[in-house]
Amino acid sequence: MKNNNEWINISDMMAGLMMFFLFISIIYMMEVSNEKKNVKEIVVTYRKLQKELNEKLNLEFKNDLTNWDAEILENNTIRFKSPDVLFETGESEISDKFQNILNNFFPRYLKIITEKQFENEIDEVRVEGHTSSRWLSAETDDEKYINNISLSQIRAKKVLEYCYLLDLTNENKKWLTKVFRANGMAFAKLIFKDGFEDIEHSQRVEFRVITKAEEKIFKIIDTLK
Incomplete structure (x- = not known):
């Protein structure tokens, strides 16, 4: 028992x-x-936001892109891709021609991204400076990288500074202080043509919008690892 x-x-x-x-x-x-x-809902929101923003940007700038030698990518990055227009080789001072472009471009760009449906969904507005992998006077790869990262960072900062100091409203400036960032990318994201580095077009300036939806997705993915 x-x-x-x-x-x-x-x-x-x-x-x-x-x-x-x-x-x-x-x-x-x-x-x-x-x-x-949650991820599905965030992705749906992200895609909707990206589509609406892309339509707005293309509608606003479609007649200017050729003159500016610029393009709007699918992820809404606006790429200024003519190094001769942007800066002198190896220099960080913005050319007069690029200043004129920024005078025209940035207030209109800012007006779009601060519209009600976009403003509160934006985490960052990045100015990215990009270089080619070359630096003719560099004797080592380390020196080449350090010189290019320094140059790209200074250039990005100069563009941010120029845009921020335009005749903007106090409200716009207050918002920009929360989201406007300058990133020097050196040659981390080269452009290739036919399998080879496109030295000319790798030297560029890009404006990128990072949405809060992207950050949320990354955080959820991290928690699921």
């Missing part, structure tokens, strides 16, 4: 453990399901 009771107790304990682990599994699956649902 005693053995039977012990067996029943062990069976009850095993059944209890099985129920416990089943309960944990259900909770985990629900959490994963909820996270997937």
Whole structure:
């Protein structure tokens, strides 16, 4: 009789453990399901926002892009791709021609990204400076990289500074102080043509919008790792 009771107790304990682990599994699956649902909702919002912004930017600047030697990418990056227009080789002072372009471009760009449907969804507005992988006087790869990262950072900062000091409203400037950033990329994101580095077009300035939806997606992905 005693053995039977012990067996029943062990069976009850095993059944209890099985129920416990089943309960944990259900909770985990629900959490994963909820996270997937959250990601889906965020992705839908992100795509909708990107599409609307892309349409607005293309409508606004379609007649200027050729004259500026610029393009609007699918991710809404606006790329100014003519190094001769932007800066002198190896220099960081903005050319007169690029100043005139920025005078025309930035207030209109700012007007779009501060529209109600975009303004509160934007995490960063980045000015990115990009270089080619060359530096003729550099004797080592280290020197080449350091020189290019320094130049690209200074150029990005100069463009940000020039845009920020334009005749903008106090409200716009207040918003920009929260989101406007300058990043020197050196040759981290080269442009290639026919499998080879496109030295000319790798030297460029880009304006990029980073949305809060992107940051949320990255955070959720990190928690699921």
